[in-house]
Amino acid sequence: MKIIPVKYIADSSEYFERIKDIEGAVYLDSCSENSSYGRYDIISAAPIETIISKNNETSIITKEQTKTITGNPFAILQKQLNKYQFADSTESPFSGGAIGFFSYDLCRTTENIPSITQDDIHLPLMYIGIYTWALVTDHHRKETKLITHKTDSETEEILRKLTTEITTRQETFTATNINWNQNYKDYRQALSKIKNYITNGDCYQVNYSQRISVDFSGSSWALYKQLRKHNPAPYSAYLKTEYGDILSSSPEQFLSVKDSLVTTKPIKGTIKRSKNAYIDQQLANTLRNSQKNQAENLMIVDLLRNDIGKAAEIGSIKVEKLFDIESFEGLHHLVSTITAKLPPKTNAVQLLKACFPGGSITGAPKIRAMEIIEELEKYRRNIYCGTIGYIGFNGNMDTNIAIRTSVINNNKLYYNAGGGIVADSDIEEEFKEMHTKTYVFISQIKNRTNTTKK
Incomplete structure (x- = not known):
């Protein structure tokens, strides 16, 4: 393994622009040099192996061959x-390994969930590249390093591409015809059914979402740069695949493993921010003290403690923070933090399988909530509410909850938004909150140009 210092650039997207058109280019992006929540940016491309799970089969693709096998994708x-x-x-969190996405619908490989929703995007259940080099930026130390297991000549070529200046040009995109898949009447009907299920004892909470579709043409990278500028989030990501481009502005960590220490930070509770500092603080306090949001958050904390307990050392699970406020561009969130320790013979992939999909985006009890989601949502979630991140050769892992995440596929952009529904949920207020969550995104897809480099 070679570790080569490279010039630190606070905006690491400048490095990614130089390699973004290479096959398998990936960018795990903390979006800010000053973020208290995100520290590292990870860039790579040209995986030595790609693992794609679709239709009960997994293909393992290398330069030499494609091998298709059956079995559990994890x-x-x-x-x-x-x-x-x-x-x-x-000391870098990632020095090579797996980077990619796990679609929400991968849950069908671990749980007996019925197939009712329409699958119109056809994303893989799992799409992973195995990478043997990475450019890792540490914003706390103001350092950037190329970490590589490549030969000397291959490393020199990677360095050349990363450090060669490229010309600036303006890339554009066009986004028109924004369509929600439900009107208020349909939404009210679905939420009434959920509240009936809760009343009848089927469940305590269901995370229900709906989807917007947009006619899209032009540069997905230009859109991503708009999003990271105006809606920076510590678990953002940009992935280019043959199945479509994935743009994530997620504020939520799913599972992290660092030297066997497990961390998860579920979000349950959101309120729009104000530009007035006094009002903004009042809004944060309102969210922090909301009994409804606290109840939702606590349900998910208990669910995640149970899921993590399937893989963690007995007695190691701790709730480090309960009902904390984390503030991002445009929104405050109610966040809790749970930690645990993995036993020596349990790895990060086993933990991910035990907890997948994240409880904050299903509901409780988890399996029944997922069945209700399948019954009432019209389309498969695909990447939405799945996870994006890395699992290193060194056993470390960091993944997001793929909320505020869009797929651009065949000149269409798809984006979901949702929220947790409980017994005392006000249907009209839930409808408003869901639209609040999409406000920043919709405002950015109307902003159609960005200066990028080529």
Whole structure:
């Protein structure tokens, strides 16, 4: 393994622009050098292996061959990671390994969830690249390093691409015909059914969402740059795949593993911010003290403690923070923090499988909530409410909850928004909150140009 210092640039997207058109380019983006929530940015491209799960089969693609096998995608991923034994002498969280996405609908491989919703986007259940180099930016230390397991000549070529200046040009996109898949009448009907299920004892909470679709043409990267500028979020990501481009502005961490320490930070509770500092603080206090939001948050904390307990050391699970406020551009969130420790023979992939999908975007009890989601939502969620992130050769992992995440596929952009429904939810207020969550995104897709480099 080689570790090569590279010039620190606070805006690491400048590096990504230089390699974004290489096959398998990935960008895990904390969006801000000063963020208290995000520290690292990770950039890579040209995976030595791509693992794609679709239709009960998983394809393992290399330059030499494509091999298709059956079996659980999580187990297949771990088997492929086990093939690569690289020495790791760096403090970096990622020095090579798996980067990609796990669609929400991967839950069908671990739970007996019925197939009712329409699958009109056809994303893979799992799309993972195995990467043997990464450009890692540490914003706390103001350092950028190229970490590589490549040959000397391959490393020189990567460095050349990363450090060669490229010309500035203006890239544009066009987004028109924004359509919600439900009107208020349909939404009210669905939420009434959920509240009936809660009254009858089927569940305590259901995370219900709806989707917008937009006619899209032009540069997805230009749109992503708009989003990271106006809606920076610490678990953002940009991935280019043959199935479409994935743009995530997620504020929510799903699962992190660092030296066997597990952390998860579920979000339940959101309120729009004000530009007036006094009013903004009042809004944050309103969210913090909301009994409804506290009840929702606590349900998910209990659910995640149970999920993590399937893989963690007995007695190691702790709730470090309960009902904390984290503030982002445009929104305050109610966040709790849970930690645990993995036993020596349990790896990050096993933890991910035990907890997937994240409880903050399903409801409780988890399986029944997922069945109700399948009954009432019109379309498969695909990447929405799945997860994006990395699992390193060194056993470390960091993943997001793929909310505020869009897919651009065949000149269409798809974006979901939702919220947790409980017994005392006010249907009209839930409808308003869902539209609040999409406000920043919709405002940015109307802003059609961005200066980028080529």
